[in-house]
Amino acid sequence: MTAHWWNALAVLPALLLSPLLLGIIGKTKALAAGRKGAPLLQPYRDLLRLLGKGAVYGRTATWVFRAAPAISLAAILTASLMLSAGPLAAPLAFSGDLVLFAYLLALSRFALIAGAMDTGSAFEGMGASREAAFSAFAEPAFFLVLGVLAWEEKALSLSAILGGADVASWSAKIPSLALAATALFLILLAENSRIPVDDPATHLELTMIHEVMVLDHSGPDLAFILYGSALKLWLFSAVLVSMFMFSSGPAWVSMALFLGGMFGVAVLVGVTESVMARLRLGRVPQLLGLAAVLAGLAALLLMAGGRP
Amino acid sequence: MSSWVNAILVAVLLLDLLLSVTSRLSVLIRGFAVQAAGIAFLALLIEGFDSRHAWIVAGGTLALKAVAIPYFLNRAVIRTNARRELEPLVSYGTSLLLAALGVLLAFALAARLPMEARRAGLLIAAAAFATMITGLLLLVTRTKALTEVVGYLVLENGIFLFGLTLLGRMPLLVEMGILLDVFVGAFVMGIVVYNIHRTFDHIDVSALTTLKEDEP
Numbered sequence: 001m002t003a004h005w006w007n008a009l010a011v012l013p014a015l016l017l018s019p020l021l022l023g024i025i026g027k028t029k030a031l032a033a034g035r036k037g038a039p040l041l042q043p044y045r046d047l048l049r050l051l052g053k054g055a056v057y058g059r060t061a062t063w064v065f066r067a068a069p070a071i072s073l074a075a076i077l078t079a080s081l082m083l084s085a086g087p088l089a090a091p092l093a094f095s096g097d098l099v100l101f102a103y104l105l106a107l108s109r110f111a112l113i114a115g116a117m118d119t120g121s122a123f124e125g126m127g128a129s130r131e132a133a134f135s136a137f138a139e140p141a142f143f144l145v146l147g148v149l150a151w152e153e154k155a156l157s158l159s160a161i162l163g164g165a166d167v168a169s170w171s172a173k174i175p176s177l178a179l180a181a182t183a184l185f186l187i188l189l190a191e192n193s194r195i196p197v198d199d200p201a202t203h204l205e206l207t208m209i210h211e212v213m214v215l216d217h218s219g220p221d222l223a224f225i226l227y228g229s230a231l232k233l234w235l236f237s238a239v240l241v242s243m244f245m246f247s248s249g250p251a252w253v254s255m256a257l258f259l260g261g262m263f264g265v266a267v268l269v270g271v272t273e274s275v276m277a278r279l280r281l282g283r284v285p286q287l288l289g290l291a292a293v294l295a296g297l298a299a300l301l302l303m304a305g306g307r308p
Numbered sequence: 309m310s311s312w313v314n315a316i317l318v319a320v321l322l323l324d325l326l327l328s329v330t331s332r333l334s335v336l337i338r339g340f341a342v343q344a345a346g347i348a349f350l351a352l353l354i355e356g357f358d359s360r361h362a363w364i365v366a367g368g369t370l371a372l373k374a375v376a377i378p379y380f381l382n383r384a385v386i387r388t389n390a391r392r393e394l395e396p397l398v399s400y401g402t403s404l405l406l407a408a409l410g411v412l413l414a415f416a417l418a419a420r421l422p423m424e425a426r427r428a429g430l431l432i433a434a435a436a437f438a439t440m441i442t443g444l445l446l447l448v449t450r451t452k453a454l455t456e457v458v459g460y461l462v463l464e465n466g467i468f469l470f471g472l473t474l475l476g477r478m479p480l481l482v483e484m485g486i487l488l489d490v491f492v493g494a495f496v497m498g499i500v501v502y503n504i505h506r507t508f509d510h511i512d513v514s515a516l517t518t519l520k521e522d523e524p
Contacts, residue, residue: 175315289405290404293404300415304431
């Protein structure tokens with residue numbers, strides 16, 4: 001993995017296209033429900049509108065509340081440096097960066113949780129505690145998935161364990177890879193507060209998780225948070241798609257495959273949201289437990305595959 | 309071809325997990341049927357498509373376990389009006405964990421088998437053990453009579469799968485005998501379940517330990 005100046009371009013697709021994923025999910029849901037739906041570019045317009053507004057701060061809120069959106073977005077942006085985008089190699093890669101990746105995302109969530117607790121609102125505290133609880137359940141499953149990938153490629157760097165698939169070893173790997181991908185998809189839904197875990201479109205504070213946590217934020221702060229969650233969705237989808245990327249082939253084919261895969265994941269999330277109802281809160285840990293079990297099974301298959 | 313075998317075996321393992329967590333009887337029955345169909349196809353794949361013996365075994369398994377038995381069980385579900393298993397002895401979360409532990413145990417067991425017993429590969433023996441353990445789990449932890457029937461059938465799926473690894477060619481007569489036994493077993497159980505339902509208004513087997521009717 002040589003360092004070229006154009007490697008810095010790898011973050012561009014994430015920076016530019018991540019709100020589009022939200023647009024695609026919204027459009028898919030609208031089409032599935034027989035509505036026309038908001039235009040695909042609506043998330044961009046929302047972001048621009050919010051950036052043009054001023055922010056309102058409560059009297060109990062301190063600097064923690066003001067710093068939370070910026071810290072959260074900065075952590076996610078740093079994490080996005082570690083992922084390659086199709087043919088473009090990641091700008092930042094070193095052995096062990098997958099741990100940093102996971103905990104930068106955790107840092108971003110911690111900032112938001114701290115900000116939510118700082119408002120002194122009961123609703124936000126409730127949302128924060130739920131978010132913290134569910135992320136605690138998602139974390140072991142996520143590390144199991146990363147562990148499976150790391151074991152498979154015998155490397156500890158995200159760019160090394162993703163996108164290295166070749167045709168020869170493809171068929172031997174596909175059972176464990178498919179299991180790990182299913183587990184990762186469940187984690188993606190949970191981490192990005194999508195439907196079986198959380199309903200991003202709900203209007204009832206009592207049933208919200210992520211949305212209730214950011215109720216008090218307004219203006220540019222809210223724009224940071226929305227953009228951050230779009231980026232986070234992009235990152236998780238990118239890990240999911242890169243698991244299946246081939247390393248060979250011309251650059252434009254690989255780029256097209258990557259972007260097609262990303263939009264495919266968004267459509268898949270939209271379809272999942274259309275066909276499923278939100279799970280009861282008590283059943284969410286079961287779903288994440290299932291993700292962990294699937295990832296564990298993938299690891300088991302991988303280990304068994306090495307034996308005669 | 310080997311990747312097809314592996315794909316089916318992974319599907320069998322996943323279905324084991326599904327069977328251990330679902331509370332809906334219709335999902336349970338459908339899961340069992342799909343698993344049986346997959347195993348029937350596996351018999352064809354392993355023995356080769358030109359063997360007449362394999363066609364008969366696979367066809368018999370498919371017709372009885374994937375079509376006839378699920379049909380009778382579904383009828384029993386409709387007639388007894390028991391769509392969900394509401395009070396398992398172990399919660400569904402724990403039951404998933406137990407099934408996952410079962411899969412681990414199955415892999416450990418399969419790795420310890422003598423070489424000739426896992427001629428067809430480690431994964432198939434592991435899947436066989438995992439399916440048997442799941443069947444046992446269903447038998448032990450559920451209280452509805454119908455779920456226990458399915459547990460017994462899943463157990464039999466595992467045994468059939470293990471037969472594939474161990475012998476490759478089980479005598480046709482033996483296999484047909486087993487299939488007939490399973491079919492008659494499921495058929496009789498269907499009738500028994502219906503009769504339990506008619507007499508007691510429910511099919512909860514934990515209530516069957518009381519002998520006298522007037523006792524609660």
